Amino acid sequence: MTSPLLSGPQPGLDPAEAPGLLDRLARGRNFRRRLLPFLFLLPWFVGVLTFQAYPILDSFYHSFTIYDVFQPAKWIGFRNYVNLADNDYTRKALMNTLLYVAVSVPGGLVVGLLQALLLNVKVRGLPLFRTLAIVPGTVPVAGAAAVFLFIWSPNLGLINSFLKILGFPRGQAWLTDPVMVKWVFIFMTIQGGIGMLIFLAGLQNVPQELYDAAKIDGAKSIQTLFKVTLPMLTPYTLFNLLTSLIGAFQMFASPMLMTGGGPAGGSTFYGQLIYENAFRYFKMGHAAALSWILFVISMLIVFLLFRTSASWVYYEGGN
Amino acid sequence: MQKQGFSRREFLSLAGATGGAALLAACQPVATSTDGDGMEAAMEPVTVVVQSGWQTSSDSDVWTPCIDLFHEKGTHITIDMIRLHVTPEDTMTAVAGGTAPDVYHRYIGGFAELMARGVMLPLDDLIASAKDFDPDIYLGSQWDNGRWDGVTYGIPVLEGGAMPAICWHKHLIEEAGGDPEVGPTTWTELLEMSRALLKFDDDGNLVQAGYDPKDAYGFTVIAWPVVFDENYISEDKRTFQFDSAAWAEGLDIITQFWLDPGIDKMQAFADQWGYWTGYPSSGFNNAKRGMIMNGNWMPGAIRNVVDVTGVELDSIGYGFHPNLNEGLKAIDFGTGHTLFMPRTTEVAEDALSFMIHMTSVEVGLIEFEIRAACMWSKPILDAIDLSSVPGLQWFFDAPLEADRLWSPNEFLTPVQSQCENLWTRAFEEVTVGVKSAEDALSDINKELQQSLDEYWETQS
Numbered sequence: 001m002t003s004p005l006l007s008g009p010q011p012g013l014d015p016a017e018a019p020g021l022l023d024r025l026a027r028g029r030n031f032r033r034r035l036l037p038f039l040f041l042l043p044w045f046v047g048v049l050t051f052q053a054y055p056i057l058d059s060f061y062h063s064f065t066i067y068d069v070f071q072p073a074k075w076i077g078f079r080n081y082v083n084l085a086d087n088d089y090t091r092k093a094l095m096n097t098l099l100y101v102a103v104s105v106p107g108g109l110v111v112g113l114l115q116a117l118l119l120n121v122k123v124r125g126l127p128l129f130r131t132l133a134i135v136p137g138t139v140p141v142a143g144a145a146a147v148f149l150f151i152w153s154p155n156l157g158l159i160n161s162f163l164k165i166l167g168f169p170r171g172q173a174w175l176t177d178p179v180m181v182k183w184v185f186i187f188m189t190i191q192g193g194i195g196m197l198i199f200l201a202g203l204q205n206v207p208q209e210l211y212d213a214a215k216i217d218g219a220k221s222i223q224t225l226f227k228v229t230l231p232m233l234t235p236y237t238l239f240n241l242l243t244s245l246i247g248a249f250q251m252f253a254s255p256m257l258m259t260g261g262g263p264a265g266g267s268t269f270y271g272q273l274i275y276e277n278a279f280r281y282f283k284m285g286h287a288a289a290l291s292w293i294l295f296v297i298s299m300l301i302v303f304l305l306f307r308t309s310a311s312w313v314y315y316e317g318g319n
Numbered sequence: 320m321q322k323q324g325f326s327r328r329e330f331l332s333l334a335g336a337t338g339g340a341a342l343l344a345a346c347q348p349v350a351t352s353t354d355g356d357g358m359e360a361a362m363e364p365v366t367v368v369v370q371s372g373w374q375t376s377s378d379s380d381v382w383t384p385c386i387d388l389f390h391e392k393g394t395h396i397t398i399d400m401i402r403l404h405v406t407p408e409d410t411m412t413a414v415a416g417g418t419a420p421d422v423y424h425r426y427i428g429g430f431a432e433l434m435a436r437g438v439m440l441p442l443d444d445l446i447a448s449a450k451d452f453d454p455d456i457y458l459g460s461q462w463d464n465g466r467w468d469g470v471t472y473g474i475p476v477l478e479g480g481a482m483p484a485i486c487w488h489k490h491l492i493e494e495a496g497g498d499p500e501v502g503p504t505t506w507t508e509l510l511e512m513s514r515a516l517l518k519f520d521d522d523g524n525l526v527q528a529g530y531d532p533k534d535a536y537g538f539t540v541i542a543w544p545v546v547f548d549e550n551y552i553s554e555d556k557r558t559f560q561f562d563s564a565a566w567a568e569g570l571d572i573i574t575q576f577w578l579d580p581g582i583d584k585m586q587a588f589a590d591q592w593g594y595w596t597g598y599p600s601s602g603f604n605n606a607k608r609g610m611i612m613n614g615n616w617m618p619g620a621i622r623n624v625v626d627v628t629g630v631e632l633d634s635i636g637y638g639f640h641p642n643l644n645e646g647l648k649a650i651d652f653g654t655g656h657t658l659f660m661p662r663t664t665e666v667a668e669d670a671l672s673f674m675i676h677m678t679s680v681e682v683g684l685i686e687f688e689i690r691a692a693c694m695w696s697k698p699i700l701d702a703i704d705l706s707s708v709p710g711l712q713w714f715f716d717a718p719l720e721a722d723r724l725w726s727p728n729e730f731l732t733p734v735q736s737q738c739e740n741l742w743t744r745a746f747e748e749v750t751v752g753v754k755s756a757e758d759a760l761s762d763i764n765k766e767l768q769q770s771l772d773e774y775w776e777t778q779s
Contacts, residue, residue, distance in 0.1 A: 066773045069415050070436045074777055083769060088762065089744075155524050155587030164522070173583035178751050263582075264747040264754075279408040281737040281770060282432060 063288035073285070080289035089265055090273060090290070097270040100186055101248040107190040108244050109237065115192035116199035117229075130200075137193040145257035149175075152184055175259055178266025185255055185267055189248075195240040202236035203229070234313040242302060249298050270294055362395040365669045371424035372404030373656070374477075374690070379597065379623070381477065384685050389676045396669045407433055407736050414438050414661045421664040422674060424476070426656050427464045427727050428541050428735055433659070434467035435733035435774070440660040442471045445671050452675045456696040459652035459718055460726035465659065467731065472659055476677040477686055479655025480695040481717045482614030483536045483545065485509070485640040491516055491609035492636065495529070502638045503610065506572050509641050516609040517580050525584040530610040532573035533746075534594045534603065537612045540742040541730040543569065545651050546612070548644035548723070551742075552732050557775060559732075561745075561764040562757075569643055570756040574749040582750050596620035599627040606630050612640055614654075618710035619691025637713040639721070652718045654727035655694065734770040741767060 063080055065073035084090045119130050139147075151158045152174040160172055174184050192199075206229060214224045230237075252271030255261055261268035261276075270290070278287035374381040386398045405425045410433060413419040423430070433439055442465075446452065454462050457475060465473025489499035495515035503509040513529025520526050536542045544550045547569040551561050560566070577585045592602030597620055602608040604621055605628045611617075621632050639648040658674045660667055676682065683699035686692060691708040693699050695715075705712045718724060732738055741763035748754040754762070 066777055068436055068774075068777065069411060070438055071777050087766065089766070149590075153587060153590055154583040155591060173586075176583045176586045176751070178747075178753060260743075262744070262747050264751045265744060266751075276737075276740065279411065280740065281734065282411065282436065283770065283773070 059288040059291055062285055063292050065285045067284040067288075068282040069284060070282075076285070080285050081293070084286065084289055084293065089268070092265050093268045093270050093273045096182055096266075096268060097249060097251065099182060100189075100251055100269060101245060104186045104189050105241065105244045105248050107186070108193070108195060109240055111190055112192040112195035112240065113199050113233070113237075115196040116203055117225075119196070119200055120203045133192060133196060136191060141253040142257060145254050148188055148254070149258050175267075176263055178262075178264045181259060181263065181266040185251070185269075188254065189251075195244060198236050198240055199233060202233045206232040231314050232316070235315055238305070238309055238313050242305065245301060245305075246298060249294060364395050364397065365666050366397045366399050367422060367666055367670045367673050368399045368401060368420035369422040369424065369658075369673065370401040370403055370405055370420040372402065373424060373426075374597075375400075375402040379689060381686050381689055384689075385677060385682045388681055388685070389673060392676070394672065396673060398673055405429070410661070411438065414663055417663055419661040419663050421660060421666055421670040423659045423661065424656060425659065427473075427654055427731070428539050428739065430473065430657070430659055431467065431731040431735035432733050434465075434470075434472040435731075438661060439472040440662045440664060440667060442474070442660065442671070445667060446471060446474075449671055449675060452678070456678070456698055457653075458695040458697060458700065459724065460728065461653035461655060461695055463653060463726045463728035464655055464657045466728060473657035474674045474678060475653075475655055475694060476658050476674065476682075477656045477694055478616055478690070478692045479653055480615040480692075481650045481652055481714045482654060483542055483612045483640050483651070484614070484617070484637045484714065484717065485610060486603070486613050486617050487610045487636045487638075488603075488606050488630070489634050489636050491606065495609065500636060502636045503641055504638070505645055506641045506643065509610065510572065510575060512609065513576055514579055519580075519584070523584070525580050525588040526607070528580065528585070528588055528592075528602065528608045530576055530612075531585065531589065531594075531602075531608060532576055532612070533589070534608065534611050535596050535601075535613040535617075537573075538594065540739050541651075541654065541727075542612060543742075544730060545649050545723075545725050546640045546642050548642055548647055548649060550729055551738070552730070554729075556732060557771065559738075559764045559767045559771060561742075561760045561767070563760075565643055566760050567756040570745065570749055570760060572643075574746060574756070577750045597623075599624040604628050604630060615711070615714035616690065616692040618708045618714075621710075622691050622708060632709040635710055637710055639717070647723060648717075648721045649723040649725065650717050650721050651725040651727065651730075652721075653695070654730075732767075732771065733774045734767060737770055738767055 062073055064077055065075050065080075067073035115133055119126070119133055123129075136144075150156070154160060154173055154176065157174070159174070163172065173180060175181050210228050210232070211224060214228050219227065250271050251269045252275065255267040255269055256272055256275070259267045261272050274287050274290045274294070277283045277290060369382075369386075371382065382400055382402075386400060389396075389398060401420055405423050407429050410419065410423060410425075410430075430439070446454065458480075461475045461479045462471075464475045464479070465471055485502055487499075487502045492502055492512060493499045495512040497503060497508065497512050503512050509530055516527060516529035517525065518527035531537070540551065543566075547565050549560070549563055549565040551566065552559055580588075588602070588607075592605065592607045593600045595601060596604055596611070596613060596617060598604075601620070601624070603611040603613075604624050613620075617637070618632055618635070621628075621630060621635060625631065639650070642649055658677060660670050660674075664670055678694060678696065680696075680698045680702050683693045683696065684702060686694075687699075687703050691711060693703065700715070705715055745754075745756075745759035745763045748759040749756050
């Protein structure tokens, strides 16, 4: 029911003006109502502008400058980009990173999926197994790095000691060989982790009717896996793929703590190069240019993934 | 034409003189005032925050007694100590973010670029107006530790003096066929003795090493110009010179010490028997390594762990480190520890009075008592008994016997951290065999020169 205040002239008010005033008041209330959500969004928006948009644009500008934080930036055009392209060490770090991404991302997805499939089987003590599976992912990187240093140590390390028991010669140079060391870090990071949890959640969302129908049709387990489970998990796979890709391009902490990027740049990943240029060498311009190169590479890969996702990702509710 | 106003120098001089007068006034006896409202009592309490991660804990804590002594002097200044390792990167971010302490303690190599980039506060005017402080107390070129381009940014305190020496375990040198009182005198001898001392267990693990160029003082690039007899940076600080024949020859030699036992064996050994001689687990302190390149703190380091290691001080020999210029006796006279103020400090005068306190004889005696090492100043040298620590006398005599004395300032570059990192990379590239010494040094020289040119570009 319409309020009498809004529907008709009121005593003491000029009949010609009263509706206009009320309209304006109503419009004011509507405006405030429309404004309110934006006010709630304002803190987030200010945060994004201040801590994300501004630094991103600022880094783009500084990628064309010499800048050490303490003195005014000096514009040098594309020189940072040209110098980086000409630098062997940058290429080496980029190749290390691409190798790491190319192996660890699919490896992590497969391990995560296999772990999720195992942990989706109804057995006794399932909550315990699920907890144990996620525990390694909760260990802080610094702590894990210290433990892994011990594990890979050529002299006292667990792996070499184990290999010796199996009859292999002791003293394999895991961290002092520039080729081997890359694979150590790749191997270290291939684990289920959060991706496994997401796959597990996805598995529990696959409708039971589909499995029942497959069973009635006489599908074997392996056929059910490839024809029902995996297609139904593709949205989760896409999500895991994207997040692990972005994470892998940012590989930094473990090699920094364990080998400092050595030996001879064997474990220098792109993130370390950015860090060293920015904070150790005071070359913010170089670091910004490195970051933008990484951003462009990552964006290209993510773009390709999205472009192709329509052909391999199945959404139950339609694409 | 009559000059209007003050120049910056005149203003600072006047401010310094006024500050000095105020300090003098503050130091007047307050006995005439029975109600306790003397100048010192009237001065606002000030807290000076000092950060250091060196000698800050347990038995080796140098700072606590020095700060207590300062507080006992009864000034209005309280020292708040942050016991945290100081790095150029965290200093840079703290200064940029306005959260830096008032005083940083750091050995010189790590702060060269911060001085060069104006992150640190110039101290010349403050020092000129400070009473009871005379930079001439320093021996040798120690004062150069805190200077860049003619400007003083830091005051040398605590450990400093002659380095590096070759230090050896006499019984191991004898075992390797050398003279235990003379030690190795050439690089060839050093290499041969080192090879002779390598011992492996049945599993092939290295259990005794000879010499490791990365040990103790050798970790830093500033150790090597002295023993290669050639600097890596030109005198005007505009050209890197890593791509020289001397450096290639030197790098080839020092990588050989890792190639002989095998780099994985050497790394595993280093993991087990650490480098830093301040720790009881140091390989040299435990006679697991035969020889080491180290500085004037070595006798004190040995003394402090004798209860753990059982290695006596007089079983160690000291001599001039073998030099590529064979027979040359060369040392760096003065590289050591320094106190700096970041340009963000708001209590510069108060911080300076603490810095000056840290150069005092009392502080020197405290450090000498704890570490058998100290800042090399004339008054401190007069106050300590060198004969109480076998081996120490050699370091104090070395500057008198040396043919070539290096100054810490000769090694400094405005891109020092990158220089350290890339030198390590060149060493690794040669040891793992991915590059020859010439190529590795040529590559890092090119990269460093680019950074150096950029630095000078921003200065013009």
